[in-house]
Amino acid sequence: MRRPIDRLLGIMARLRDPQGGCPWDLEQDFSTIAPYTIEEAYEVADAIDRGDMQALKDELGDLLLQVVFHARMAEEQGAFAFDDVATAIADKMVRRHPHVFGEASFADAEEQTRSWEAIKRAEREAAGEEDRSALAGISRGQPEWQRAVKLQARAARVGFDWPGPEPVLDKLQEELEEVRAEFARGDAAANRARLQEEIGDLLFVCANLARHTGVDVGAALRQANLKFERRFRAMEALAEADGTPLHTLDLQAQDAYWERAKRRERGQPG
Numbered sequence: 280m281r282r283p284i285d286r287l288l289g290i291m292a293r294l295r296d297p298q299g300g301c302p303w304d305l306e307q308d309f310s311t312i313a314p315y316t317i318e319e320a321y322e323v324a325d326a327i328d329r330g331d332m333q334a335l336k337d338e339l340g341d342l343l344l345q346v347v348f349h350a351r352m353a354e355e356q357g358a359f360a361f362d363d364v365a366t367a368i369a370d371k372m373v374r375r376h377p378h379v380f381g382e383a384s385f386a387d388a389e390e391q392t393r394s395w396e397a398i399k400r401a402e403r404e405a406a407g408e409e410d411r412s413a414l415a416g417i418s419r420g421q422p423e424w425q426r427a428v429k430l431q432a433r434a435a436r437v438g439f440d441w442p443g444p445e446p447v448l449d450k451l452q453e454e455l456e457e458v459r460a461e462f463a464r465g466d467a468a469a470n471r472a473r474l475q476e477e478i479g480d481l482l483f484v485c486a487n488l489a490r491h492t493g494v495d496v497g498a499a500l501r502q503a504n505l506k507f508e509r510r511f512r513a514m515e516a517l518a519e520a521d522g523t524p525l526h527t528l529d530l531q532a533q534d535a536y537w538e539r540a541k542r543r544e545r546g547q548p549g
Contacts, residue, residue, distance in 0.1 A: 424500070457480070
């Protein structure tokens with residue numbers, strides 16, 4: 280029986296066939312497909328957040344298609360094929376888990392994590408990478424909030440870290456005051472570069488606070504986005520029910536609908 284992955288690989292080869300393939304698929308290259316790859320990864324995370332297993336199955340399929348697409352384009356160039364991708368990640372997982380596939384043993388998860396990082400360093404050295412910084416190997420091709428957390432966590436492994444969340448809260452207040460000071464200087468547009476720097480510092484500390492409290496920054500922000508969207512849509516529905524489109528109201532009246540939406544969400548009269 281033909282394996283589903285072989286069928287999928289065949290479908291992608293057909294789509295990319297210069298003779299009779301899909302014009303859209305044939306026009307694509309690595310750079311044009313990359314944004315879709317990132318988007319599909321977020322769709323997977325969204326399905327997980329919603330606890331929707333049917334959607335998760337579908338989104339994982341969409342994400343797998345992205346891997347197949349990239350591998351097909353690489354195969355056309357003679358660089359590598361899908362089997363090479365699968366073999367490389369399988370070899371990496373075996374290599375990085377000597378306690379599972381070898382004779383190594385670790386006392387706890389922290390010791391295992393240190394081993395993981397040591398193996399990664401050895402891999403980079405074997406590949407000829409000269410960067411020996413504790414921050415080496417942290418990808419720039421990921422969301423900046425995620426990269427911020429990884430930079431902070433990597434620095435923490437050599438002791439450069441706050442002892443707990445309380446000092447981070449103090450630092451957060453300090454960075455907020457610096458943002459306020461920039462606004463107080465005058466025209467925000469003229470100070471845009473400095474504001475960008477100060478707001479960046481503020482966001483970096485927010486990410487650090489989440490790390491110290493064990494909160495996933497991406498999940499927290501996705502939850503906040505979903506909550507805002509839910510309440511805003513409820514505002515629109517309430518205003519529409521009153522016969523007044525939301526966009527015709529001033530901010531004070533809109534805020535009143537916002538509070539009504541929050542009360543209803545909490546099961547309170549409103």
